[in-house]
Amino acid sequence: MTDPSIEETLGPLRLAVMEQGDIVRQLKESGAPDSDVKKGVSELRARKKILEDKELELAPIGFELLDRNRLEDLLKRRFFYDQSFEIYGGIAGQFDFGPMGCDMEDNLLDAWRKFFILKEKMHKIKCAVVTPEPVLRASGHVDRFTDLMVKDVKTGECFRLDHLIKDELEKVKADKSATAQVKAECENILTRLDGMTKEEMTAVLRQFNMMSRNGNDVTDPVEFNLMFHTSIGPTGQIRGYLRPETAQGIFVNFSRLLEFNNGRLPFAAAQIGPAFRNEISPRSGLLRVREFTMAEIEHFCDPNDKSHPKFNSVKDLEILLYSACAQMEGKPSKLMKLGDAVTQKLIDNETLGYFIGRIYQFLIMVGVNGKKLRFRQHMSNEMAHYARDCWDAECLTSFGWVECVGCADRSAFDLTQHSKATGAKLKAERKLSEARIEEVVDVLPRKALIAKQFKAEVKIVLEEIEKVDSNIIESSIKQEGKFDLQVNDKSYSITSEMVEVRRQMKKVHVENFVPSVIEPSFGIGRILYVILEHNFGVREGDEKRTFLKLPPIVAPYKCCVLPLSNKPDFMPFVKQISQDLEDQEIPSEVNTSSGSVGRRYARTDELGVPFAVTVDFDTLKEPHSVTLRDRDSMLQVRLPVNEVAAVIKSLSCGKLSWSEVRAKYPAFIQQE
Known part of the structure; x- marks a missing residue:
């Protein structure tokens, strides 16, 4: 039963969140300018943060946070992991795993393979780490994968803007000479910081005349792409990046995977491997690093049928769900059966609900404390524009609630983007209940002309033309008089004389469609850290004696x-x-x-x-x-x-x- 005194404190804060949530809805429904909507959302996030901080402060026994320093001392002393290149001064955001850390990570990944790949009969795949720029431009990472950064004008040292603002405002709050009004203003900015625009953060930077941590002036903020860039090959002309996620390698191999699965949907492909994000100023140990291990699943299914044959095995699981609606209205997370959440359309579909259930079971099995685990739904303003629904498995730690697993219905976005960029047929087929007559486009290569132009490479060119969507070839030839066929690092120009494009009416028994994707994405380092925190203890009656209550399945x-x-x-x-x-x-x-x-x-x-x-x-x-x-x-x-x-x-x-x-x-x- 909820303590009335706690609810008496939280009630006004919940009301403030609900009122601001209503304002945001009204702004969106009335078609208000984006700037007004962003301000409303920023204020909503600020009120949510105040409410959540107060909830944690008043939380019942069982949510108490540990002495992190003692845990970190144990992990370093027994060499679970430590900062990389420490004898050279170390590199922020990079860690070396010692014997215990290596064994624990191996055990965690082995459990993941058995729990998901083996039991769900998924296809394993291992893709290249160094990724050509066009792949990540199509996925949106080149243009949108950024953080705001400022630079020390004297030393050139770079700082992540939100981190710099937070640290400087905390100093102002701690200053005894600061007035109550200034401290209140700082607190207000801190609660709204996550939702601030570039212009708003710049205004704060200048308002408080903030300097770098070296005491020097800083530049105006710029957007910094978080991917590590590199050059592929000796000429340096082919630009590439270290992959920021493992997913794109699976998407570009969709056709091969579909063929391997005998052309049938649904199926899932899984990959474990390193990913890289060039964090400006990483912090919080393993929770925010530059090099990390991901375990990702891409479950491909028919967008018209997202049922799951094994959903009944998880429908009765009671899981703490923090819905977007509850967040907008200032309500707490709610324990619900997955079956009820899917029936009420709180969770969009059975397949998404099934994977949420399996994620929950896995995390509990490897040692995450169920009382400190919730699934938070992305609100509309933070969800990717292409996603239908998205839930994060969040674990309560000494750093607050930390996202460890994302589970999203990404719709058909990724396959569509890569198909547009390359012309590849990233589609599946479904049988029609009744045949129908429709207009189709056929591209017929004129083999003699193609052979004359490309000689020994004619076979490669003909095979690649077969893989390209006929509609894309037709559109390109109409607009530009040619179609550029990309094969590895080489381009072949297919002119209008080399192919015959026909439009004709045909009786079709199947139709092509771009599959939807349900994506569970696991941050292995974050899960490993949460397990260590949740299982760190002190012997009763002997406070000097610490121990790790690791489940045997992950214990080194x-x-x-x-x-x-x-x-x-x-x-x-x-x-x-x-x-x-x-x-x-x-x-x-x-x-x-x-x-x-x-x-x-x-x-x-x-x-x-x-x-x-x-x-x-x-x-x-x-x-x-x-x-x-x-x-x-x-x-x-x-x-x-x-x-x-x-x-x-x-x-x-x-x-x-x-x-x-x-x-x-x-x-x-x-x-x-």
Whole structure:
């Protein structure tokens, strides 16, 4: 039940959001100028931010935020990850993963492959990282993938404008000589900052006479493209970029994937790999970096049929949904069944709802706290113009709510854009219930003329002409007298004499259409960080003793083998257990370091190792047995040496629970 005193505080803030939401709707419905709509949206975001901050401040127990410094100390000390090139001063926004981080990321990706690619029978694909400029121009990244930046006029150092404004206004607020009016104005600007236009941010920059962090004047803001650009080949004439996402490689290979799938829809293709964004001034650790791993799925389906055969398997999941309407009206997120959300059209279609359900199940499985997980719907002003619906899986962290997975219905935008840019037939076919008569365009190559012009390359040219949409060839020849055929890095000019364009009426039994795309996109680094935060804890009664409660599925090691001491008689048993674990393909380590067994347990707990096997003096006796310790409860049982590996294997893959192990084997009590 909601605390009345909390709602008494939040009520006026919710009302303020709702009133501004109504104003934004009225502006849009009346066709108000874009500048007025943007101002209204900016004010709406500001009020939403105030409401959300107050909600977090008053949140019930269970949403408390951790001591981030202690977590970061553990991660650095045990080398999960650390800043790249640290001995050279480090590079902001780039991180090197140590042994623990590598294993944890590998386990997370392996779980992702099994959960999505294997169980959903998706097609794997691996595409090039270096991408030619025309591909990313067609997708919109060249023109729109930008942030505002200012430059120190003396040193040339660059700063992301919104970060600079935020830092400077925070200093003004902290200044004891600042008046209450100035502090209030700063707070108002900070809450509206995310929605500000270039002109509004420039005005703030000049109003407060902001300098660079070096104390020098800065230039006027400019738009900075976040992609890393490069040159392909020795001449430097072919411009390219390091890909900012993995999706475009899947889209440009659609025809091959459709052919591989025997021309049938729906189907999904998945790719895991690096992506790059040249952040101006990255911050927040793994949450905003320049080089990161993405796992993306492109599910291609008929835009007229977005049902999903497995939707019933997730329809009863209760998930915290933060709808666009709730955001506009200042209402809180709401726990809903996915089936109800799709039936009420809160979620646009079954396929989108199905993937939201699967994302939720995956995140819970790998260790995200369900109480700190919600799906937030994009409001109309932030949704891409081509998207029908979009939801972000957001996790509550010490940095606030962080987007970790995006799940969008991208409609047919990407395939359409690449088809327009290249002329390629990025379409599928559906059978008509009844044949119909319609006018079609046929392009018939005049092979002799093409052979005379292109000689040895005639076969390549003829094959590529077959792949191009006939309507595009006809339109280009009518307007320009030719059609330029792009094949790899070479262009072939097809003139009107080389082809015959015919329009005729035909009886057709199938129709072509551009498929829609449902895209779940996972930021692996962000998910990994959230898992670490959500599973970081302190032992009750011993605040100096921190540990990671990682689920076995992502834990770097599943088990640690500890001899009670370095007594030689223990070593044969240590080796036998270690070999048995290796034979079962269970990642483990042997800990023979100095110190008491309790202290060594604490060291393994810091690494998130779920189970520990201890070889002690009773192991030397017949029948040979060892203790098995559970990290979370710190309880132990005693079991035969030859059963250890099988039990840990079953515990690690979820086939056996710790309570079942305790019921089967005798308890062992020892003071740690």
